[in-house]
Amino acid sequence: MKLSGSQIILRVLREKEIDTLFGYPGGAVIPFFDALYDELDYFKVYRPAHEQNGVHAADGYARSTGKLGVFIATSGPGATNTITGIANAYMDSVPLLVITGQVANVLIGKDSFQEVDITGMTLSVTKHSYMVRNVEDLENVMREAIEVSIEGRPGPVVVDVPKDVFLDTWEYKGDSVNIQAEKKLPEKDDLDLAVNLINEAKKPIIYAGGGVRISKNDDVLLQFAEKTQIPVCNSFMGLGTIPRSNKLSLGFVGMHGFVETNMAVTNCDLLIAVGARFSDRVIGRPDKFAPKSKIIHIDVDNTEVNKNTYECLPLIGDMEIILKRLLKEADSKDRSNWLSEIYSKRRRDSIEGEFIPENILKEINKYYNDNTVVTTDVGQHQMWTGQFWNFNKSNEFISSGGLGTMGFGLGAAIGAQIGNPNKKVILITGDGSFRMNSQELVTVSRYKLPIKMVMLNNSSLGMVRQWQRMFSNARYSETDNYEDVDYLMLARAYGINAYKAESMEELTKILNECSNVNEPIFLECKIDNNCSVYPIVPPGRPIDEMEVQL
Numbered sequence: 001m002k003l004s005g006s007q008i009i010l011r012v013l014r015e016k017e018i019d020t021l022f023g024y025p026g027g028a029v030i031p032f033f034d035a036l037y038d039e040l041d042y043f044k045v046y047r048p049a050h051e052q053n054g055v056h057a058a059d060g061y062a063r064s065t066g067k068l069g070v071f072i073a074t075s076g077p078g079a080t081n082t083i084t085g086i087a088n089a090y091m092d093s094v095p096l097l098v099i100t101g102q103v104a105n106v107l108i109g110k111d112s113f114q115e116v117d118i119t120g121m122t123l124s125v126t127k128h129s130y131m132v133r134n135v136e137d138l139e140n141v142m143r144e145a146i147e148v149s150i151e152g153r154p155g156p157v158v159v160d161v162p163k164d165v166f167l168d169t170w171e172y173k174g175d176s177v178n179i180q181a182e183k184k185l186p187e188k189d190d191l192d193l194a195v196n197l198i199n200e201a202k203k204p205i206i207y208a209g210g211g212v213r214i215s216k217n218d219d220v221l222l223q224f225a226e227k228t229q230i231p232v233c234n235s236f237m238g239l240g241t242i243p244r245s246n247k248l249s250l251g252f253v254g255m256h257g258f259v260e261t262n263m264a265v266t267n268c269d270l271l272i273a274v275g276a277r278f279s280d281r282v283i284g285r286p287d288k289f290a291p292k293s294k295i296i297h298i299d300v301d302n303t304e305v306n307k308n309t310y311e312c313l314p315l316i317g318d319m320e321i322i323l324k325r326l327l328k329e330a331d332s333k334d335r336s337n338w339l340s341e342i343y344s345k346r347r348r349d350s351i352e353g354e355f356i357p358e359n360i361l362k363e364i365n366k367y368y369n370d371n372t373v374v375t376t377d378v379g380q381h382q383m384w385t386g387q388f389w390n391f392n393k394s395n396e397f398i399s400s401g402g403l404g405t406m407g408f409g410l411g412a413a414i415g416a417q418i419g420n421p422n423k424k425v426i427l428i429t430g431d432g433s434f435r436m437n438s439q440e441l442v443t444v445s446r447y448k449l450p451i452k453m454v455m456l457n458n459s460s461l462g463m464v465r466q467w468q469r470m471f472s473n474a475r476y477s478e479t480d481n482y483e484d485v486d487y488l489m490l491a492r493a494y495g496i497n498a499y500k501a502e503s504m505e506e507l508t509k510i511l512n513e514c515s516n517v518n519e520p521i522f523l524e525c526k527i528d529n530n531c532s533v534y535p536i537v538p539p540g541r542p543i544d545e546m547e548v549q550l
Contacts, residue, residue: 006035026074028101031166055085056411076114091402095154135168201270210237211275213394240391288542377409377433407436491522
């Protein structure tokens with residue numbers, strides 16, 4: 001059966017049961033969208049206002065559903081607009097397929113209109129980048145690209161297709177073969193040694209990262225923690241891998257970790273890292289991180305071992321198999337004394353009734369506690385959400401961790417809502433980030449997505465401003481947003497109901513009125529620009545040397 005290149009791509013996507021596409025048409029991909037027009041009985045297509053946000057939407061879709069996110073862009077600026085979204089997915093290990101159009105083969109290398117070398121540009125932020133110059137290669141490349149994106153440690157893949165290849169025809173084989181990568185396992189002696197270290201430890205800590213979410217191992221991790229009674233701290237990307245309400249949950253560790261969490265890691269005698277990469281924001285000064293501890297590092301990617309920390313016992317392989325082996329072999333323990341020691345260091349200085357981020361987020365959390373996906377942008381609001389929101393599952397929290405992309409949140413919320421129509425989706429954002437993606441309100445409105453958008457408006461680039469106050473003698477260079485923007489009018493211009501709260505009483509009233517309506521809502525919460533994220537570990541310090549709010 002002869003098909004066009006465009007039809008071949010769509011046929012492979014169908015075979016892989018991929019039915020949700022994000023994309024933005026343009027000259028080089030007109031043939032693809034023309035072929036897609038005939039298959040809208042199967043494919044659901046969502047067009048953003050800007051390609052970067054469309055990639056973020058595919059990212060949010062992938063993280064919240066566990067499926068492959070797909071985005072299609074045209075050549076030139078359409079392709080280059082995807083790069084930040086691709087880099088964001090690469091840093092957070094998100095399975096993503098980006099198909100870009102390219103100028104026709106005869107025009108490549110001639111500085112043609114809207115010609116860029118997108119495979120070269122994305123080489124360092126993808127698992128693989130392909131340019132398909134011949135239609136006869138397209139079917140195999142598409143199959144391989146999908147497998148590469150999802151196997152092992154997931155990540156983005158780019159497939160660049162010249163316009164004439166979309167139009168050319170070739171015999172479609174349809175011999176779909178799923179490449180099953182052999183599951184790697186550690187040596188038995190290493191597993192036995194790990195079990196002995198766990199059984200002998202008096203003050204162990206589990207450090208669970210985003211790899212637990214990616215591999216869908218929340219449940220087995222929780223079983224292991226509860227059997228052994230080992231407290232669990234998280235990387236920021238690992239939040240939700242253990243319910244925050246569980247007594248073993250310590251929240252996230254590192255630069256903005258709570259006092260008891262950072263001190264627990266500092267004082268532990270065994271650190272069991274599960275799907276975590278020991279980023280600089282977690283470990284602070286490397287030679288002072290968990291200084292009294294042995295380290296067991298469980299991961300699928302051996303390049304992460306000893307990259308940011310010193311000597312450890314690596315258990316490289318399939319996380320589920322490794323955790324189930326440890327669960328079976330490790331002893332049940334009573335570690336109540338260790339838990340009591342940890343919680344004796346807890347300190348909270350919240351001010352009841354004040355209109356501050358902690359109280360705002362906790363109040364909103366009451367209305368959206370179950371069956372809810374939370375996305376954030378990047379900045380203070382992101383850290384406050386990580387500190388104060390009680391996440392129950394890891395796929396209910398979506399944030400830009402590795403790249404720290406301001407403007408990520410609204411696109412991610414769009415993708416999460418599309419992928420989870422029966423869940424509530426909340427965006428927590430700041431005024432600085434929202435300015436970078438507010439055009440996507442038109443996408444929310446067009447597809448009638450019932451996202452609840454909460455903006456903590458401190459009229460500044462809050463996190464940078466906090467650092468300027470703490471480390472640059474309060475010289476606020478270009479971090480105050482003095483412009484008087486009417487965000488409610490902006491949201492209403494897109495047909496979205498909008499509200500403003502400046503007190504806890506106003507917030508509660510608005511939530512009572514709007515929390516269950518099946519339509520998008522925009523809520524602006526005005527907060528003081530001196531509200532800060534505490535604790536904070538100053539750069540270059542060990543994580544036990546925190547500055548706390550006085």
